[in-house]
Amino acid sequence: QLQFVESGGGLVQPGGSLRLSCAASGFTLGDYAIGWFRQAPGVEREGVSCISSDGGSTRYTGAVKGRFTISRDNAKNTVYLQMNSLRLEDTAVYYCAPDFLDCIATMSRTPYEYDDWGQGTQVTVSS
Numbered sequence: 001q002l003q004f005v006e007s008g009g010g011l012v013q014p015g016g017s018l019r020l021s022c023a024a025s026g027f028t029l030g031d032y033a034i035g036w037f038r039q040a041p042g043v044e045r046e047g048v049s050c051i052s053s054d055g056g057s058t059r060y061t062g063a064v065k066g067r068f069t070i071s072r073d074n075a076k077n078t079v080y081l082q083m084n085s086l087r088l089e090d091t092a093v094y095y096c097a098p099d100f101l102d103c104i105a106t107m108s109r110t111p112y113e114y115d116d117w118g119q120g121t122q123v124t125v126s127s
Contacts, residue, residue, distance in 0.1 A: 003027070004096050009121030012086055020081040020121060022096030030054075030074035033099040035106030036081045038092035038123075044111050045095070049081060050103035059103050063089075086125045093120040 003025035012018055022034060033052050039045040049070040050059045058070050069082040079096060097114050099106045106112065 004098075004118045006094060006096055006118055006121040009094060009123045011124045011126065014087060014125055014127055016086050016125070017082070017084045018086065018123060020083065020094055020096075020123075022079040022081075024077045028074075029072070029077045029079065033101075033103050033106075034072065034079045035097055035099045035103065035112070036070060036079075037095045037097060037106070037112065038090075039095070039120075040092040047106035047108065047112060048094075050099055050106035051079060052102060057103070059107050061107065083123070086123075088125050088127075091123060091125050093122050095120040 005023045005025060006020060008018060008020040010018060030053055033050060035050040036048050037045050038048055048061050048064050049068055051070045051072050055072045060068060067083065067085045072079040095117050097117065
């Protein structure tokens with residue numbers, strides 16, 4: 001079974017930055033495209049970014065494009081999400097998950113049908 005651990009969240013002021021990490025446990029992260037998702041209270045989980053297994057292709061939802069950067073270091077078995085110019089509406093729990101459809105599932109406007117979510121990491125943007 002795939003195991004992911006998210007970290008790096010916290011409290012930040014508007015305009016600030018955070019870097020989230022997604023680490024693999026017990027398997028090779030580089031075998032998969034990886035998506036970052038977020039969920040705020042009362043709303044559905046949404047995909048925000050995705051990176052191909054080799055790091056050669058990245059995708060972003062319009063709400064974060066130009067502010068967030070996804071990257072990966074397969075030697076460290078880790079995927080990152082650098083978040084700059086954070087806004088109040090970025091407040092959510094952030095999760096990572098494998099995307100078995102080469103990022104198509106992550107960027108779909110319908111919820112990702114995945115059933116093994118981790119605990120996520122809380123990002124709170126507040127002044």
